[in-house]
Amino acid sequence: MNEDYTNFKPLHFRINTYLKDLIGRELLTNKYVAVFELVKNSYDAGATDAWVKFISNDDHSPPTKIAILDNGSGMSRKDIEDKWMNVAKSSKRDTLDEIERGDLKLSKIPVGRKGIGRFSCDKLGETLDLYTRTSGTSSWNHLIADWKKFQDAPDKDFQEIPVVIREEKKTPSLAAGIESGTLLVIGGLREQWDYQGVLRLKRHFQKLLDPVSPAGLGRFKVTIDAPFLRTEEESIAKKRPADVVNGLVRSTLFQDLEGVATKISVSLKDGILTTILLDRGVQLYKLNERVEGLKFITSIEADVFYLDQAAKGKFTRTVGIAPVNYGNVFLYRNGVRVFPYGEPNDDWLGLNMRKQQGYRRFLSSRELFGRVAVTDIRGVWEEASSRDSGIKDGDARDELVKFVRDKVVLRLENYVVKSSEWQLPSSKEEKAERNAKVIEFLAGMATSDKNVLSVEYADSLTEAVREKGAYESLEFIEDLSKDLDPEKRKALGRYLSAFRESLKEIESEAAAAEDDAVFMRTASQYVKTGTLRLIAEHNLNIIARRLEPALLDIGKYAKENNLSRNLLDKIEDAVKELQLLKERNKLVLKARWDVSRKEETNIPSYIEQYVREFWPKSLDRRGISLQIEVGNINYRREIFPETISLVVDNIIDNCTKDIGTEVPLTVQ
Ligand SMILES: Nc1ncnc2c1ncn2[C@@H]1O[C@H](COP(=O)(O)OP(=O)(O)OP(=O)(O)O)[C@@H](O)[C@H]1O
Numbered sequence: 001m002n003e004d005y006t007n008f009k010p011l012h013f014r015i016n017t018y019l020k021d022l023i024g025r026e027l028l029t030n031k032y033v034a035v036f037e038l039v040k041n042s043y044d045a046g047a048t049d050a051w052v053k054f055i056s057n058d059d060h061s062p063p064t065k066i067a068i069l070d071n072g073s074g075m076s077r078k079d080i081e082d083k084w085m086n087v088a089k090s091s092k093r094d095t096l097d098e099i100e101r102g103d104l105k106l107s108k109i110p111v112g113r114k115g116i117g118r119f120s121c122d123k124l125g126e127t128l129d130l131y132t133r134t135s136g137t138s139s140w141n142h143l144i145a146d147w148k149k150f151q152d153a154p155d156k157d158f159q160e161i162p163v164v165i166r167e168e169k170k171t172p173s174l175a176a177g178i179e180s181g182t183l184l185v186i187g188g189l190r191e192q193w194d195y196q197g198v199l200r201l202k203r204h205f206q207k208l209l210d211p212v213s214p215a216g217l218g219r220f221k222v223t224i225d226a227p228f229l230r231t232e233e234e235s236i237a238k239k240r241p242a243d244v245v246n247g248l249v250r251s252t253l254f255q256d257l258e259g260v261a262t263k264i265s266v267s268l269k270d271g272i273l274t275t276i277l278l279d280r281g282v283q284l285y286k287l288n289e290r291v292e293g294l295k296f297i298t299s300i301e302a303d304v305f306y307l308d309q310a311a312k313g314k315f316t317r318t319v320g321i322a323p324v325n326y327g328n329v330f331l332y333r334n335g336v337r338v339f340p341y342g343e344p345n346d347d348w349l350g351l352n353m354r355k356q357q358g359y360r361r362f363l364s365s366r367e368l369f370g371r372v373a374v375t376d377i378r379g380v381w382e383e384a385s386s387r388d389s390g391i392k393d394g395d396a397r398d399e400l401v402k403f404v405r406d407k408v409v410l411r412l413e414n415y416v417v418k419s420s421e422w423q424l425p426s427s428k429e430e431k432a433e434r435n436a437k438v439i440e441f442l443a444g445m446a447t448s449d450k451n452v453l454s455v456e457y458a459d460s461l462t463e464a465v466r467e468k469g470a471y472e473s474l475e476f477i478e479d480l481s482k483d484l485d486p487e488k489r490k491a492l493g494r495y496l497s498a499f500r501e502s503l504k505e506i507e508s509e510a511a512a513a514e515d516d517a518v519f520m521r522t523a524s525q526y527v528k529t530g531t532l533r534l535i536a537e538h539n540l541n542i543i544a545r546r547l548e549p550a551l552l553d554i555g556k557y558a559k560e561n562n563l564s565r566n567l568l569d570k571i572e573d574a575v576k577e578l579q580l581l582k583e584r585n586k587l588v589l590k591a592r593w594d595v596s597r598k599e600e601t602n603i604p605s606y607i608e609q610y611v612r613e614f615w616p617k618s619l620d621r622r623g624i625s626l627q628i629e630v631g632n633i634n635y636r637r638e639i640f641p642e643t644i645s646l647v648v649d650n651i652i653d654n655c656t657k658d659i660g661t662e663v664p665l666t667v668q
């Protein structure tokens with residue numbers, strides 16, 4: 001190319017007014033997407049709230065204007081000129097550059113990038129009144145754009161059409177109470193808005209922001225205000241509360257589904273991928289593994305539910321619309337939804353093709369509901385300019401889709417397909433068989449990748465195995481593993497060593513049994529309120545339940561291995577102490593059930609009875625003898641008997657610490 005410009009004259013591109021139509025009406029494909037773009041700007045401006053208001057001449061006729069209000073940063077006069085009036089300029093690209101360079105830390109990454117979203121105003125209506133003010137300023141910047149003027153002058157250049165602005169002292173009534181923020185009032189609506197339209201808009205918003213991550217609906221709220229629908233809604237509110245459009249847009253779907261469906265949660269952070277599988281709220285397993293070879297994905301989260309008939313029913317009752325019509329797996333990029341992924345007929349993960357061709361049971365998008373959330377600072381997943389066609393094709397998109405299919409959908413599918421084979425057990429043998437199958441399945445999961453760092457299995461599973469007795473179950477599993485292929489056996493080995501670890505823990509707990517018992521009695525002195533007492537009793541029960549079989553096992557082990565007599569005695573003592581603990585606890589619990597209120601008791605004789613029954617054996621083993629003397633006193637009071645037991649326990653306990661071998665107890 002010739003670098004010598006001496007004989008050249010400069011020329012400039014001219015931009016025809018038609019450009020606005022091109023952007024506003026061709027790229028922003030429908031009125032819902034258009035309102036969505038404007039609310040996205042509110043979100044980007046750091047607002048905590050955005051309001052979409054439909055304004056009619058009276059409370060019954062359809063709206064003539066739409067107002068979008070936010071309490072975000074607002075714009076100064078200079079911002080308006082440099083940013084808002086600058087076509088295809090996005091201040092957010094600069095922000096993103098700063099974040100990437102590390103000059104700026106933003107807790108929320110802006111979603112805007114292209115600098116075209118504002119033309120949604122034109123998509124929605126012929127006129128725009130924009131009011132905006134920044135924090136600390138008293139007056140508002142009021143800009144008026146009359147888009148008709150652009151249409152009426154097809155031969156003019158874009159910059160020749162004036163847009164007027166002035167400063168206003170008075171806060172517009174629609175923005176009452178807003179310190180800083182932006183109000184857009186759009187008039188001359190190009191399309192009608194009725195109940196169905198506003199309802200559809202509300203559903204859009206429910207899906208707009210990531211409902212789970214902190215950048216989502218939790219912090220940013222959208223409220224719809226459509227007074228013209230209030231009367232109509234009164235009857236709807238009774239029949240279908242989920243179909244009410246006025247008010248705060250909420251989505252509690254994820255919480256609601258958790259208890260009724262199977263869910264997989266996957267998250268990748270700092271190169272470690274964590275997978276958690278939950279069945280109706282119960283965690284089945286948690287897998288941590290190292291992931292390598294990802295070029296684009298740095299941080300991703302996914303929560304996907306498998307919806308069976310029951311879960312679909314729950315879904316429909318909660319949202320007021322069946323899942324097929326609501327959507328499937330949504331993609332959120334930096335906290336905001338990427339359209340149209342997850343829409344009812346969308347299959348961005350390519351699952352339905354597979355299902356049609358499949359010879360075995362594959363999950364289709366109709367059986368799935370959930371979210372995938374990616375963090376994207378570098379802009380690797382650019383949205384296509386037309387805001388209705390998702391992410392641009394390319395390697396980054398391919399990697400994302402493959403990741404979600406392999407690490408999320410397939411893992412969930414694997415479990416769903418397998419678990420349908422595990423019948424509900426009716427006999428003990430069947431139960432053992434089923435547990436074995438479950439463990440085998442989980443072991444298979446863990447070995448599917450060499451990079452596994454740790455696996456945690458559900459307590460209920462380990463417990464089910466533990467039912468057979470600690471050492472027996474070890475053998476049981478070892479036996480089981482003989483039939484497995486080597487890879488799975490390896491995973492089971494990992495499980496077994498974890499199990500041995502927990503056995504060891506129980507063993508050391510046994511050694512601390514006596515300490516615990518003493519501790520519990522001392523603690524009980526401080527246990528004044530019902531709740532605390534309940535906790536104490538509960539703990540007591542747990543200790544006793546867990547320790548007894550373990551102790552018996554240890555005893556067996558000690559005997560078989562000819563360990564010292566001394567140790568055997570100690571173990572025997574511990575077992576007896578434990579039985580005592582259980583007995584006493586039973587009494588306390590019984591008292592709780594038998595007497596719902598205080599009981600008239602002769603306190604001295606109650607103490608005598610109680611002490612004689614529960615203490616001598618225990619003290620005896622420690623070489624302490626107990627002399628109890630209760631005179632013929634009649635002291636009857638309304639008490640909770642067990643509170644007396646607790647006090648007495650405490651006294652005796654303290655005595656045995658200080659006094660040598662004899663406890664003389666006199667009740668006067
Ligand atoms: N509600 C608002 N509050 C504060 N500033 C706003 C608001 N709406 C728009 N702006 C400013 O106007 C600019 C243009 O907005 P526009 O939506 O056209 O582009 P964008 O959000 O940057 O990118 P995209 O086209 O991807 O949405 C924004 O970058 C921002 O600086």
Ligand SMILES: [Mg+2]
Nearest residue numbers: 041112117118
């Ligand atoms: Mg925008």
